Amino acid sequence: MQVKKLSITYGKNQVLSNLDCKFETDKLNVILGPNGTGKTTLLDTIAGLNKHDEQALSGFPTQKQLAYKAQQLHFFPSLTVKQTIQLYAEIENHPKNFNKTSTMNTIYNQVIKGIIDKKIGKLSGGEKQVVLTYCNCLLDRELYLFDEPLSGVDINNANLIIKMIAALVTEKHKQVILTSHDIELFESFPINIVVLNHQKCMFSGTDHELLNATNKAQINDALRIILK
Numbered sequence: 001m002q003v004k005k006l007s008i009t010y011g012k013n014q015v016l017s018n019l020d021c022k023f024e025t026d027k028l029n030v031i032l033g034p035n036g037t038g039k040t041t042l043l044d045t046i047a048g049l050n051k052h053d054e055q056a057l058s059g060f061p062t063q064k065q066l067a068y069k070a071q072q073l074h075f076f077p078s079l080t081v082k083q084t085i086q087l088y089a090e091i092e093n094h095p096k097n098f099n100k101t102s103t104m105n106t107i108y109n110q111v112i113k114g115i116i117d118k119k120i121g122k123l124s125g126g127e128k129q130v131v132l133t134y135c136n137c138l139l140d141r142e143l144y145l146f147d148e149p150l151s152g153v154d155i156n157n158a159n160l161i162i163k164m165i166a167a168l169v170t171e172k173h174k175q176v177i178l179t180s181h182d183i184e185l186f187e188s189f190p191i192n193i194v195v196l197n198h199q200k201c202m203f204s205g206t207d208h209e210l211l212n213a214t215n216k217a218q219i220n221d222a223l224r225i226i227l228k
């Protein structure tokens with residue numbers, strides 16, 4: 001999946017300018033960058049929500065083959081967790097046949113089962129993130145987009161969410177692109193990093209390539225150099 005010379009403007013505000021980057025099919029693709037550098041804008045564009053030059057995106061699946069979990073959480077507060085999962089099953093049209101990964105089964109037994117009859121609106125912010133990530137991972141799509149899936153989530157739930165998202169790649173061989181402000185949590189998985197700043201992509205490559213390019217041993221030190 002490749003982005004070439006992508007430019008996006010909102011009114012007079014140019015957010016992305018001639019942006020080039022690539023995403024790998026067999027890795028967790030993590031978009032990083034300071035607030036307001038266009039991470040959500042890039043996901044929105046990949047999801048078909050922004051007008052752009054057709055040539056700018058190549059190798060991405062069609063909109064129907066996409067699942068997009070936006071930064072703002074969308075749910076019906078009066079539905080229980082069970083009903084919400086059933087709702088996602090209806091979207092997918094084969095309610096009984098969700099092909100869960102073994103990681104998903106573990107997370108169901110560890111977390112979801114215990115809150116299955118609670119109303120979504122009554123869950124904490126972090127619990128909502130776990131449930132809605134779980135629901136999105138149940139969908140059977142080619143490409144999954146997650147915008148800041150760890151926002152407002154404690155370290156235990158963050159690790160569960162990362163495990164679920166990583167299992168899409170490692171167990172189901174799906175493609176995943178997400179945004180985050182914390183790369184260290186992803187370091188034990190195969191990752192491809194895209195760093196945005198000043199309307200451009202400042203780096204696109206694996207964590208090892210990032211460390212080699214900056215001559216650093218720690219990813220956060222390497223990022224500080226890239227974002228200078």
Ligand SMILES: Nc1ncnc2c1ncn2[C@@H]1O[C@H](COP(=O)(O)OP(=O)(O)OP(=O)(O)O)[C@@H](O)[C@H]1O
Binds near residue numbers: 033035040041
């Ligand atoms: N729909 C919109 N209409 C107008 N301007 C927008 C719109 N969406 C985003 N912007 C502007 O585009 C810029 C990039 O926003 P975006 O949300 O893509 O950044 P981000 O990197 O995801 O930020 P954050 O880390 O804070 O989530 C910001 O200046 C924002 O104000």
